[in-house]
Amino acid sequence: MSRLKIAVFSESFEPVINGVSVSISLLAGRLEALGHEVYCFAPRYPGHTDASPRVFRFPSVRAPGVPDYPLALPWSGGLFRVFRELAPDVVHTHTPFALGLRGQKWAAKLGIPLVSTNHTLYTEYVHYIRPVPPTLMRSIAVWWMRRYYNRCHHVIVPSAATGRRLESYGVRTPWTAIPTGISFPDAPEGVDGRNVVGASPDERILLYLGRIAREKNLDLLLDAFRIISEKERTARLVVVGGGPYLERCRERAIGMRLNGRVTFTGPLPREALPAVFRAADLFLFPSATETQGLVVGEAALHGLPCVAVDAGGTPEFVRHGETGLLVRPDAQEFAAAALELLEDRERREAFSRAARDFAATLTVDGMARKVLEVYQKVTAERGTGS
Numbered sequence: 001m002s003r004l005k006i007a008v009f010s011e012s013f014e015p016v017i018n019g020v021s022v023s024i025s026l027l028a029g030r031l032e033a034l035g036h037e038v039y040c041f042a043p044r045y046p047g048h049t050d051a052s053p054r055v056f057r058f059p060s061v062r063a064p065g066v067p068d069y070p071l072a073l074p075w076s077g078g079l080f081r082v083f084r085e086l087a088p089d090v091v092h093t094h095t096p097f098a099l100g101l102r103g104q105k106w107a108a109k110l111g112i113p114l115v116s117t118n119h120t121l122y123t124e125y126v127h128y129i130r131p132v133p134p135t136l137m138r139s140i141a142v143w144w145m146r147r148y149y150n151r152c153h154h155v156i157v158p159s160a161a162t163g164r165r166l167e168s169y170g171v172r173t174p175w176t177a178i179p180t181g182i183s184f185p186d187a188p189e190g191v192d193g194r195n196v197v198g199a200s201p202d203e204r205i206l207l208y209l210g211r212i213a214r215e216k217n218l219d220l221l222l223d224a225f226r227i228i229s230e231k232e233r234t235a236r237l238v239v240v241g242g243g244p245y246l247e248r249c250r251e252r253a254i255g256m257r258l259n260g261r262v263t264f265t266g267p268l269p270r271e272a273l274p275a276v277f278r279a280a281d282l283f284l285f286p287s288a289t290e291t292q293g294l295v296v297g298e299a300a301l302h303g304l305p306c307v308a309v310d311a312g313g314t315p316e317f318v319r320h321g322e323t324g325l326l327v328r329p330d331a332q333e334f335a336a337a338a339l340e341l342l343e344d345r346e347r348r349e350a351f352s353r354a355a356r357d358f359a360a361t362l363t364v365d366g367m368a369r370k371v372l373e374v375y376q377k378v379t380a381e382r383g384t385g386s
Contacts, residue, residue, distance in 0.1 A: 004375060005037045005086060007112075009103030010094035011072060013042035014050075017270070018211065019294045020094055020119045023158075023180040030181075030368035039086055041079065041099060043072035056082055058099065074102040088112060090375045094119060096148035104151060113378035116149060117156040118166060121312065124215045124289035146170040153378045156371065158292035159313030176374055179317070181364030182297045185271050193279025196272055197263055203236040204342060207280035207304070209273070210287070210295050212243035212264075217286040217309065222252055222262075223331035224286070228338055229261050235342070237284075240276060242267040277302035281348070282341055288329055290314050301359035305351035307337045317362075323355040 008028065012020035028038040040052075043060035050057070056079055060070035083106055091107035093100040093116040100116065107114040122145060126137035146169045149155050155175040157163040163175040199205050206228070208221055218239075225237045239249065239262065246264065253262045268276065277283075283299040288311035290296075296317045299306055306324035308314050318324040325337040341348050 003035055003037070004090060004372075004379075005039070005088040006031065006375070007083060007086065007088035007091045007103065007106075008038060008040045008094065009091065009099040010040070010042055011069070011097060011099050012095065013040060013055075015045055015048045016069060017267075019180070019292070022294065023117075023119065024094055026181055026183055026364045027368055027371060030364045031372070034368060034372070036372075039088065041083070041103065043070040043099070045070055058102075072098045072102075074098045080106060084110065089379055090115060092116070092371075092375075093152075096122075096145060100148065104148070108151075111382070113154075113375075113382045114152045115154045115156060115374055115378060116152045117158075118145070118149065118162060119158065119291055121162070121165065121289050121291060127214060142169045149173050153382065154374050156374060159316045161313045161316065162291040176370070178367055178370045178374075179292055179297070179362055180294050181367035182294075182301050182359055182362045183364050184274055184298060184301060186274065188271060188275075191272065191275040193275035193277070196268065196276055197238045197240070197265055197279070199236050199238065199263070199279070202234055204232065204234050205280040206235055206237050206282050206284050206338065207240070207276065207299075208237070208284050208286075209240040209276070209299070210285075212239065212241050212246040212249060214245050215287070215289045216243075216245070217288055217329065218245060218249050219252070220309070220329055220331055220334065221284060221286040222249065222256060222258065224284070224334035224338065225262065226256055226258060227331060227335035228342075229258065231339055232342055235261065237262045238265065238276070238280070239263065240265045240268055240273075273298075274302060277304055280304055282307060282338055283324075284334075284338060285309065285314065285318075286329070286334065287314070288312055293317060297359055297362050300355035303352040303356045305341055305348050305355060307334060307341065309334070317358075319354070319358060323351055323358050 031038050040055045044057040058072040060072050063071040091103045091112050091114050093103040122141045123138045126134050149171045155173050156178050158179050160177045253259050283304045283306040285308040288309045290312040292313045306318050308318045309329045310326035320326040327333045327337050
């Protein structure tokens, strides 16, 4: 394939750390290693300076209720001139909102093929928009996604379940399922994950790692752990991450008299996470709103068996009875599955080996090459490309 110039547009980008920004960074890095040029257009983040000259920032404001996610102001004639001079072969948007619309508009204006990745089930996030009733907001979200993605030339999704969900919304644009590849830094020498999370040597660590938000179903996790803690006296739940629901979870754990058995670490540096994964006995994932659940693959990479809710894209990344157990969103069933694995060391070890093998198939290089196939297809169809 000839060398391509790719213009990426996303609201979620460094220094924000979430599944979308991690996916973009991994993809961009590998595409550039393969000889392509990637230019990223993202919101300005106060106090952050980009190391790469290929990142261009739109003015932004802090969004009410989500101060860690700056809201781009997509009016910048100067950036359009930069975009036009770059003459990208493909525009790849990663959100269907302000910057996704800007990327879509600029691509159409210059006749450039448009690819978009749908990373998120936006219908499950409507509770953040107040005071509009959630039912109305879900209808608006479906209409918006249908309108946006039907104006793209190709859609990339992290899982087939997400592609089918878009089809159910009336999206008719061709889609390809390409999971985000898994990559992690090596753990620093001598780092003990138990010390990082404050667990004693005799405790069995049940780990949740991710955003602490209402849509992640953490109330189910706490309800299940209360049942687990009554039957397994050495169990400790470790919750790693930050988010708007963190204080609510802490308060609930205290109200359930679990505060001595649950540790909320807050966000941890990414380089500390491999040691935390390795110290854990099980990974617990209660979310029913994932398109992929990148952290499930990261846990698998470190050989950690998973108990997860059987919903969204998660079942494509937790192989029931092989790398973990899938359950209904029921606290009793979730707890029973976790206890079953805690009590069966031989099965846990078999799941651990299978999880590592499965995670080895989710490479960043494989992801990048599949995305390049999509770029090649749309540029060939549109008669563009370097």
